[in-house]
Amino acid sequence: MSEQFHFDPASYGEMVRAELPDYERFQDAVAGATDGVVARRVLDLGTGTGETARRVVRHHPGVGLVAFDESEAMLAEARSVLPDAEFVVARLQDPLPRGPFDLVTSALAVHHLDPGEKADLFRRVAAVLAPGGRFVLGDVVVPDDPADAVTPIEPGVDLPDRVDDQLRWLGEAGLDARVVWSARDLVVVCAERPSR
Numbered sequence: 001m002s003e004q005f006h007f008d009p010a011s012y013g014e015m016v017r018a019e020l021p022d023y024e025r026f027q028d029a030v031a032g033a034t035d036g037v038v039a040r041r042v043l044d045l046g047t048g049t050g051e052t053a054r055r056v057v058r059h060h061p062g063v064g065l066v067a068f069d070e071s072e073a074m075l076a077e078a079r080s081v082l083p084d085a086e087f088v089v090a091r092l093q094d095p096l097p098r099g100p101f102d103l104v105t106s107a108l109a110v111h112h113l114d115p116g117e118k119a120d121l122f123r124r125v126a127a128v129l130a131p132g133g134r135f136v137l138g139d140v141v142v143p144d145d146p147a148d149a150v151t152p153i154e155p156g157v158d159l160p161d162r163v164d165d166q167l168r169w170l171g172e173a174g175l176d177a178r179v180v181w182s183a184r185d186l187v188v189v190c191a192e193r194p195s196r
Contacts, residue, residue, distance in 0.1 A: 019151065020151060020186070025183065026138060026181075026183065026188070027052060027107065027138075028055070029180070030136055030188050031055035031058070031059050033136045033138075033180050033190050034056050034059050034103055034105065034136055037102055037103050037134050038102065039063050040064060041064045041066070041100070042056060042057075042060065042103040042105065043065075043066045043068060043096065043103070043104045044065060044066070044106070045068050045069075045096075045104065045105070045106035045110070045121075046068070046069055046092065046106050046108065046109020047069040047074070048071070048078065048108075049077040049078050050067065050078030050081045051107075052105060052138070053067055053078065053082055054081045054082060056105055063103075064086075065082060065084070065086070066097050067082055068090060068097065069087075069088075069109075070090060070091045070092075071089075072089050075087050075089060092110065092112070092121055093120075095124075096125070096127075097128070099127070099128030099129065099130065100129065100130035100131075100133065101129060102132075102133050103134055103135075103136065104125050104129060105135075105137075105138075106136070107137075107138040107139065108140065110137060111139045111158055111160040112159060115169075118161065118169055119172065119173070122166075122169050122170050122175070123172075125175075126173040126193055129175075129193040131194065131195045131196065132193065133192070133193050134190055134192045135170075135190075135191040136189070136190055136191075137166070137188070137191065138181075138188040138189075139160070139186070139187065140158070140160045140185050140186055141160050141161065141162060141163045141166070142160050142161060144162075148184040149184075150185055151185050163179060163187050163189070167179070170189070170191045173191075174193065175191035175192060176191065176192045177189055177190065177191035
């Protein structure tokens with residue numbers, strides 16, 4: 001996932017599909033992991049061109065979507081596929097929009113944070129989730145088997161961690177987390193805030 005912050009929105013889709021052969025299955029798994037939640041309000045972190053958010057909205061018609069990304073250029077592209085969304089230009093390290101959200105989603109963005117920043121983001125996500133709400137995290141991780149590390153990584157920009165560490169940080173944030181899909185070094189995690 002090289003040069004994350006210098007992507008050309010017009011060519012991003014082609015580039016990411018070339019780098020991630022499982023991209024379509026991965027995106028379908030992220031959107032599918034939102035099923036079973038009655039979603040009125042969704043926060044999508046690292047929206048980019050809107051590919052994940054578009055699929056999530058298809059699963060939850062009429063939902064209020066907040067699209068959150070640090071790249072104005074990427075969000076400009078997302079506006080064409082998410083015309084009814086609210087757009088927030090901010091970094092993942094910045095304060096999140098005020099909750100509660102029934103769903104928080106993120107695909108291929110959190111791996112740009114270092115371990116402390118990931119743990120901090122997970123605490124902030126838990127704070128904006130409604131009781132019974134769900135955080136769906138899809139991302140590249142450091143796999144158990146080094147042969148499964150197939151996603152291109154740019155040192156200093158891409159900072160994937162092991163999935164067990166991320167499950168622990170999600171648990172420390174008060175979320176019940178589990179892996180619901182995986183393919184080599186890509187995973188989708190569901191993390192739910194308890195109802196009480």
